[in-house]
Amino acid sequence: MNILFEELFDDNLVGKANTQKPNLTSLKSNPTINKEVAVIGIDFQNDFLEEGNLGVANSYQDVRNFAKFVYENIDVIDDIFMSLDIHQPKQIFHPAWWVNDKGQYPEPFTVITYQDVLEGSWKPLYQEKESIEYLRELEATGKKSLIIWSYHCLQGTFGAAIETQLSNLLFAFSLYKEKDVHYVTKGLNPISEMYGIVKPEYSKTDLTDKNLLSQLQNYKRIVIGGEAKSHCVLETVKQMVEEFEKVNHNDYLIYVLEDCTSSIAGFEEATEDEYKKLAAKYPIKLITTRELEF
Incomplete structure (x- = not known):
């Protein structure tokens, strides 16, 4: 990409309200049609950042690392999926x-x-x-x-929006690759917490997002970061591998970026145990952005 990272992502503005978009008039595009590598960003929304209504410690650094990873690997990444946790005040967990x-x-x-x-x-x-x-x-x-969680990611609020500097990078990705970022909305069912992006924790009817699963099965490598490692990221990983197993899909590898995700305080130990169990059973690697090479 012929635009510097610093022109897209201002470290000093992470978590701040800022509507100014970078000037990308000189950006030269490099479209690809491959379906090899997908990146999933889970709930990188303002309310889950450190000064948000349900802030996760170290989330500012997670955002920085995730954005830098996308920038440095932009020619390898074929598609980006970003989840949006969207709620109303009257929901079972509020x-x-x-x-x-x-x-x-x-x-x-x-x-x-x-x-x-x-x-x-x-x-x-x-x-x-x-x-x-x-x-x-x-x-x-x-x-x-x-x-019961504090009110968070309420529809139409700043807290529900993707962090502004990461949003700038996603904007540049779309123009550079000449393709849209895939936004996956979850959380509006009043009788469900909906941690994972694939399905609710419980529902009377099958609400599995089979269309999303079908899309994700196209990629050999799926890279995941986001908030929180203990909840929405963990449930997303679990749901994906369990649903893939149901249809005998095993031609994939999931990378969980350890320096792009953090747990809610008090859940760290149980979370690490869960990931170890998953990695022992499924093709999952817990890895940092510096260790991951394509």
Whole structure:
């Protein structure tokens, strides 16, 4: 690319509101039609960055590393998929959905269990039957417990937008490669946390995004970074490999960029154990951007 990285990505503006786009009038394009390498950026949105409503420690550096990786490998990367976690205030994982026996809303990071609801400790204000069923099935299938998160990535807000400097780089990628970035929206179902990009944690009907899976099966190498390593990145990786296994698709290798993703505090140890188990069973490599060579 004949544009310097520093012309696209200003370190001092990471996480800041900035609508100015880089001047790319001199950019020379280099389109490709290969389907070899895909990069997936999970929820690199302002609310998941360090000063956001649900900020992840070290996320600013994750964004910098991810952007630099894309820039340095732009001629090798065939497609980029970016997930967007989009919510409304009234959803099962937000405080407004629940009250306790004193009529109080839960604080962020409160865990609400099926037993809590049966005992009357917490009561859903909306879709009571569906909420209770979700808790029961979430626990029965061994998924994560329902955690109440602070309001985040609300539709139409700055917090829901991709970090501005990374957005500039994606803009340049589109013009340089003459192809669109694929944006994958998730999270608007009120009765689901929807950590992974493939499907909800639980649903009565099959809501698996088969179109997305079909697209991803075209690539030999899939590179993933984003926030948070302990939740949306982990669930995305798990869902992908499990769904690939169902259709006997094994001609791929997933790279999880360790310097482009960080865990929510308190989940680090369990997260590392999960990744080790996955890497032992599936074609997954945990690697840094400096170690990865195409």
